[in-house]
Amino acid sequence: xxxxxxxxxxxxxxxxxxxxxxxxxxxxxxxxDDMGYNDIGYNNPKIKTPNMDSLAKNGVILNxxxxxxxxxxxxxxxxxxxxxxxxxxxxxxxxxxxxxGLPLHLTLLPQALKGLGYSTHMIGKWHLGFCNWKYTPxxxxxxxxxxxxxxxxxxxxxxxxxxxxxxxxxxNSNRQxxxxxxxxxxxxxxxxxxxxxxxxxxxxxxxxxxKKHNTENPLFLYLPFNAPHGPLQVPKKYSNMYTGGTPNRxxxxxxxxxxxxxxxxxxxxxxxxxxxxxxxxxxxxxNGPGSGGNAYPLRGLKQTLYEGGSRVPAFxxxxxxxxxxxxxxxxxxxxxxxxxxxxxxxGNTVSLRGNLTYGGNSDGAKCVFPFTYKGxxxxxxxxxxxxxxxxxxxRTYQGKWGNCKDVQPLDGVDQxxxxxxxxxxxRTEFVYNIKDGNVRDSGSAGxxxxxxxxxxxxxxxxxxxxxxGKASRAGWTQDPFxxxxxxxxxxxxxxxxxxxxxxxxxxxxxRTNLADKMPSLVDSxxxxxxxxxxxxxxxxxxxxxxxxxxxxxxxxxSPGWCSVDTSKIIIG
Numbered sequence: 259x260x261x262x263x264x265x266x267x268x269x270x271x272x273x274x275x276x277x278x279x280x281x282x283x284x285x286x287x288x289x290x291d292d293m294g295y296n297d298i299g300y301n302n303p304k305i306k307t308p309n310m311d312s313l314a315k316n317g318v319i320l321n322x323x324x325x326x327x328x329x330x331x332x333x334x335x336x337x338x339x340x341x342x343x344x345x346x347x348x349x350x351x352x353x354x355x356x357x358x359g360l361p362l363h364l365t366l367l368p369q370a371l372k373g374l375g376y377s378t379h380m381i382g383k384w385h386l387g388f389c390n391w392k393y394t395p396x397x398x399x400x401x402x403x404x405x406x407x408x409x410x411x412x413x414x415x416x417x418x419x420x421x422x423x424x425x426x427x428x429x430n431s432n433r434q435x436x437x438x439x440x441x442x443x444x445x446x447x448x449x450x451x452x453x454x455x456x457x458x459x460x461x462x463x464x465x466x467x468x469k470k471h472n473t474e475n476p477l478f479l480y481l482p483f484n485a486p487h488g489p490l491q492v493p494k495k496y497s498n499m500y501t502g503g504t505p506n507r508x509x510x511x512x513x514x515x516x517x518x519x520x521x522x523x524x525x526x527x528x529x530x531x532x533x534x535x536x537x538x539x540x541x542x543x544x545n546g547p548g549s550g551g552n553a554y555p556l557r558g559l560k561q562t563l564y565e566g567g568s569r570v571p572a573f574x575x576x577x578x579x580x581x582x583x584x585x586x587x588x589x590x591x592x593x594x595x596x597x598x599x600x601x602x603x604x605g606n607t608v609s610l611r612g613n614l615t616y617g618g619n620s621d622g623a624k625c626v627f628p629f630t631y632k633g634x635x636x637x638x639x640x641x642x643x644x645x646x647x648x649x650x651x652x653r654t655y656q657g658k659w660g661n662c663k664d665v666q667p668l669d670g671v672d673q674x675x676x677x678x679x680x681x682x683x684x685r686t687e688f689v690y691n692i693k694d695g696n697v698r699d700s701g702s703a704g705x706x707x708x709x710x711x712x713x714x715x716x717x718x719x720x721x722x723x724x725x726x727g728k729a730s731r732a733g734w735t736q737d738p739f740x741x742x743x744x745x746x747x748x749x750x751x752x753x754x755x756x757x758x759x760x761x762x763x764x765x766x767x768x769r770t771n772l773a774d775k776m777p778s779l780v781d782s783x784x785x786x787x788x789x790x791x792x793x794x795x796x797x798x799x800x801x802x803x804x805x806x807x808x809x810x811x812x813x814x815x816s817p818g819w820c821s822v823d824t825s826k827i828i829i830g
Contacts, residue, residue, distance in 0.1 A: 359387015
């Protein structure tokens, strides 16, 4: 009898395991590119996004969702669960000829989900390095990849160019020598789709993945569209939906509406497949608006540390959410999606500390923190060439290579209780960014000045808030569909050495600098920011390497021209 009872218990236990595996939710993570706070219908009725509006209003609108200020840092944070300054991608978007990429010791979100039984697919923009195949999506956890490696491509020819395209949708004839074809089906050049509008192409490929998906495994679909990032191009049927404003604004708005239609069609495919009722849909922009976009009433644009640069449209939708149909004012950072989604998938979010098994040229040493290297103190492992880990066996630099067992804990926090039940956020502060001012030629675009932190309702900015020194990016710009005038005049200059303190609860548009009135708070927040800065990894570096010029690779943006050899380490 006892044996029978134990066998029944064992059978029940096995059944529960099987059920839990089957019930893991599908995850569709959609990222738009350069879409501002005022560029979605539920924030701005001038913008026609009925599909995303419906998903948001029947889910949870995340009105305090923060990202990094530009492309590569946001994508690095999203896929690693770290602040960008803990990945080496903090100084700006990676240039096409940068001979490095997102550090290989980091375990990315698709790798973590793949280990939990997920089928993992990526369709869209990578922009995290491609000089070696090891940096590319197929070798970073994705079962399949369809998309492009660089920062942007022509929406029709699928060619990367450092020059802009006009509203006509035709390529600019002033091509630069580093231009090249950049669209891949896994590792194969996908030249057969020339002339197909990229947003529609990524929609179709997503639908194809959904139709072919084996439902015995949960699905993770990462869908980072390049829309509405420039070049500003869209079929006329979408731009013709808009009147007034400027030509750039109408084209940009049309790109957003095309994106919205694609999102709606992907959701319909989930429904037709019969898996929508067990799918969590996450939507976020990667940063604030660029050309044609708008963040009003927030201050600033992409690249800036102002709210308009990093507070973006975001929402979640899914039947597993207990409380829906409301606007959440709880704080969430882009790094939070990693532990949140891994936890939802059944992973251990408490012990997530990056890839602890990475060896490199290891002597088995254990890191001791903090340690000093070249006069700077670190509380985490640093990388040389961002391909291998280094740590000290003492508190000063000894030149010893180790496996860095004490890796920096994730910066992201599990926000599932807040998303599911409408409870309080799991965080009370976050760092907007800390750039590495010691890197003169980082291989990435943008200035190395400026850093900012939010603690509770207060925000401290040290140095240049614009990231570029351009005062034109520092103001409050009305939507051109409403007015062509800049609210309260234009900002004419930027003080790169100033200190700014804002109360975002009372002053969300950052008009009143409280720094002189609250010096004690400035000092305490500055100290908090400095404690974070002490853990910063050096920014990725490397002058543009002409070995990666597409002219050397048959006119295509291609991997295969940089080394990630970990056996020869030189620090200098």
